[in-house]
Amino acid sequence: MAVTIKHVAEAAGVSVSTVSYTLNNSGAVSQEKRLKVMEAVKTLGYVPNGMAKSLKMKKNGFIGYFAYSLYGVVYGEVLRGIENEMDKHDQEMIAARCGRLQSITHISRLLRERMVDGAIVFSETIPNEVLSTLADTGCPVVVLDRELSGPRISSVLIDNVNSAFRVGEYIHSLGLRKVACLFGDGYDGQKRLLGLKEAVGEFGLSLPDHWCVRGNWEEDHAYQETIKFIRKGNRPEVIFALNDEMAMGCIRALRDMLIRVPEDISVIGMDDIAASSLFSPSLTTVHRPLYELGEMAAKTLLDMMNGGPSSKIILPTALVQRESCIKHWAI
Amino acid sequence: MAVTIKHVAEAAGVSVSTVSYTLNNSGAVSQEKRLKVMEAVKTLGYVPNGMAKSLKMKKNGFIGYFAYSLYGVVYGEVLRGIENEMDKHDQEMIAARCGRLQSITHISRLLRERMVDGAIVFSETIPNEVLSTLADTGCPVVVLDRELSGPRISSVLIDNVNSAFRVGEYIHSLGLRKVACLFGDGYDGQKRLLGLKEAVGEFGLSLPDHWCVRGNWEEDHAYQETIKFIRKGNRPEVIFALNDEMAMGCIRALRDMLIRVPEDISVIGMDDIAASSLFSPSLTTVHRPLYELGEMAAKTLLDMMNGGPSSKIILPTALVQRESCIKHWAI
DNA sequence: TTGTAGGCGTTATCAC
């Protein structure tokens, strides 16, 4: 059985409180006993039990990052921003993913059983109610992928609608009109599609319903869908993929079908992941400040944990013009 | 104050044990009381306290992955393997990084205070003794980046020495002789350098001490070091970088100095990260089964947690011939 | 300055 504070007390010939006092430098302990305790701790190899401590203190010193996935360009970059900020404040953190369905119950354990002192959530798989009740019990929460507000809940987001709208505006400014869209499900997908449609209305672009192709945000799937789409005889002037991975899959598909990008069809992505600038042709896309999103989420959480108010923060995006998109008359 | 099992008992008009029984389906509870309990749980929004539970049960249901970093090609890929295996066994996990120095104390908290039921460690920043004492208290550990053995400690590794040796052998088989090496610190670096030197002796290659250049495993740094190295007038026939990132930095540097790869100088990497095959020229390297390493680590840990013995597992590597390396006479 | 004792929220043993 593991050695407890009691064993140390016994070995040092003092009471448990004296041991506790010395270990936490609370209370005043005589040098003599302090030394005895230290020695006993060393020889017994005593390490305090984190769970007992957490139970007593009603906090455990960890904040949690709960993401759909822990690896990958998007989630990884956000994680990098969070970790960096946490480091600055010397705040410990753990990460857990919650992508697969079964895990929802698991995450609920860390979250619902209050095994963290604060949480940053970047996964739509965790229901709003879970987060709300968590916040109600005093645990601050920051969400990165949805709008949610409450006493201890903050949102850190980009303006998806506006970002996509500006893509539409850009398409219009290039003299392009016939648009197809490769979209995905979820909050981001909805908002981005909405923004694009607004721009379509505003600038008189064309975006038939059957030119809105549902993807799953992944490159390979987008490749397949693009092949199918083009085989049906559809010939848009520009394809707007709602994330960069899909844009790349789309471009690969077009090229494999001997359609030139951007000469025959322009392609625009969204997110501006690292690979976008290295891809050939380099991707015209919307820069989404992933690192900063993570950083800001961490800042906001830390602030709330110090009693600060909850807030809703929108970080700016920017259109990045590269090679995958071309003016109509330049063809 | 949070609602506890006591409140539920009171609201349902039963004892705490009855509540506990129904919630864990242990013991036999009458349908009538069971219903009452369920209702009280629902209306009160009761959620059991994870810390109290863990304290009592002496386990908390989580295994931990402690890596130098959580993002990045190498660590991310290992993590993917681990998660996938954990998913299969419906085992919950958390991840924490332990790269920066300050964090060592933090990680020690999760590890030393036994806040996980098992651990996979992939960071040389955590000392052997910490892992040994952890294992002594009954917590199984799998290490991925060093050889360490004990009752509850397993290692999952590749044979670095042999892998590097085979690179030397390959270099020899190509008719190349004058080798430079871009190495890095730590266990992997040591072993790989050792293997290379063995091959140098065995096959009569040339590897002067000052042609062994210390890198820090990163691309940019390798870029700088390569520039310096070449500016000094050194002209090896082949540069063996002990990981792919450094190999890529090296190639970029050579090309920026108008030295052709592989015509003028061949470059060989190690690890075979995803980018290696996409790089131009594609990288000749040694495939290190990162995903499988993670998967195997998870399997081994799970096995130990079920009472299995500790073990040392070596996964095979394979030389991957691509474009960055050329036969001597082919120049 | 030091020790005793109560309680954090659970589970589990034992009587009833």
Next chain:
DNA sequence: GTGATAACGCCTACAA
């Protein structure tokens, strides 16, 4: 079937 009650390991009034 059900309900007291004793742990689990720690912290911290409160006494001494």
